[in-house]
Amino acid sequence: MTDTIFLDGPVGKIEVFVDYPEGTAKGFAVVCHPHPLQGGTPHHKVPALMAQILKERGCVVYRPSFRGSGQSEGTHDEGFSETEDILFVIEYARQQNPDLRFFAGGFSFGSHVMAKAYHTLDVQLRPEQLILCGLPTATVQGLRHYKTPEISGDILLIHGEADDVTLLSDAIAWAKPQKHAITIFPGANHFFTGYLKQIRTAMQRYIQL
Numbered sequence: 001m002t003d004t005i006f007l008d009g010p011v012g013k014i015e016v017f018v019d020y021p022e023g024t025a026k027g028f029a030v031v032c033h034p035h036p037l038q039g040g041t042p043h044h045k046v047p048a049l050m051a052q053i054l055k056e057r058g059c060v061v062y063r064p065s066f067r068g069s070g071q072s073e074g075t076h077d078e079g080f081s082e083t084e085d086i087l088f089v090i091e092y093a094r095q096q097n098p099d100l101r102f103f104a105g106g107f108s109f110g111s112h113v114m115a116k117a118y119h120t121l122d123v124q125l126r127p128e129q130l131i132l133c134g135l136p137t138a139t140v141q142g143l144r145h146y147k148t149p150e151i152s153g154d155i156l157l158i159h160g161e162a163d164d165v166t167l168l169s170d171a172i173a174w175a176k177p178q179k180h181a182i183t184i185f186p187g188a189n190h191f192f193t194g195y196l197k198q199i200r201t202a203m204q205r206y207i208q209l
Contacts, residue, residue, distance in 0.1 A: 007064075009088050011081070012073030016089060017042050019051055019061040026058035027101040027209050028093050029127075032086060032110030034134075035143075036069035037076055046107040046133055049196060050203060054103055057209040060096075064089045066113075078144060079109065083116040090117065094125075101209065105131035108166065108190065112136050112146055119149040126153060131203060133158040134190050136166040137174035150178055156206045157181065158199060160188030 007014045031054070033047045034040030042048070042063035051061040066082050067074035074081070094102065104127035106114035111132040118126055135157060136146040159171050161184050168184065175182055183202050188195045 006071070007089065007092055009072075009074075010084050011067070013071070014073075014085055014089060015065040015071040017063040017065075019055045019063070021055050021058045021060065023058070025060045025097065025100060027054075027060075027103055028097040029054040029059040029061045029103040029105070030086065030090050030093055030114075031061060031063050031104070032106035032114045033063065033066065034107050035109035036066045038109075038143075040109060041065065041070060044107065045196060046192060046199070047105070047110060049200060050105045050107070050131060050133070053200065053203045053207060054105070057207050059103060059209065060093075060100075062089055062093045066110075079113050079116065079146075082113045083120065086113055086117045087120060090121070090125075102127045103129050103207065103209070105133070107133040108136065112148055115148050115151055118153075119151050129154045129156070129207060131156045131158070131206065133192070133199070134160065134163060134166050135171060135174075138167070138170035140165055148174060150174075152178065155180060156183065156203070158183045158185070158192075158202060160184075160190055160192055160195070161186045162188060163190040165190035 065072040068076045137148045139145045
């Protein structure tokens with residue numbers, strides 16, 4: 001079952017899709033979608049797959065629409081104010097599920113915003129496990145330069161070897177000093193076209209709930 005709720009966020013309402021698991025919830029999760037000005041929504045195939053797996057694992061999953069997209073108010077702010085909004089959604093989700101374990105993830109622009117939110121949170125408030133797909137860590141041609149903070153913890157990084165939007169070489173340069181492992185799909189583009197089954201398997205193996 002999926003509900004649509006509206007939160008009174010920092011600059012107005014935030015549209016959030018909430019997916020409920022069958023049976024008793026064992027955790028909660030927040031999942032972020034790709035760039036809204038490039039057609040990204042909470043229903044995009046990659047974050048939707050991520051949410052589905054987390055729901056199957058027993059999580060209540062919150063999928064917010066970024067500022068200025070869907071029915072969320074405000075104006076797109078290149079990931080800066082969006083980070084405030086995601087921290088707001090995380091706090092709301094925690095209040096609704098105070099005794100449950102916390103998980104999180106994001107794809108593309110959404111993974112950048114989630115990484116920034118993760119970095120901002122106190123260590124004890126961070127998600128137990130974090131999935132970041134197609135993480136932008138440097139210049140995305142024709143868009144902007146991303147400065148993704150260094151983060152530590154239990155993180156699954158998934159990247160396409162043929163990604164021409166967020167280059168694998170940039171992801172490796174970002175991950176190398178932090179000694180993060182990267183799950184690379186040979187031949188996969190930024191949107192993992194034709195690789196959803198393989199991504200599902202990687203995420204299912206990773207999530208421990």
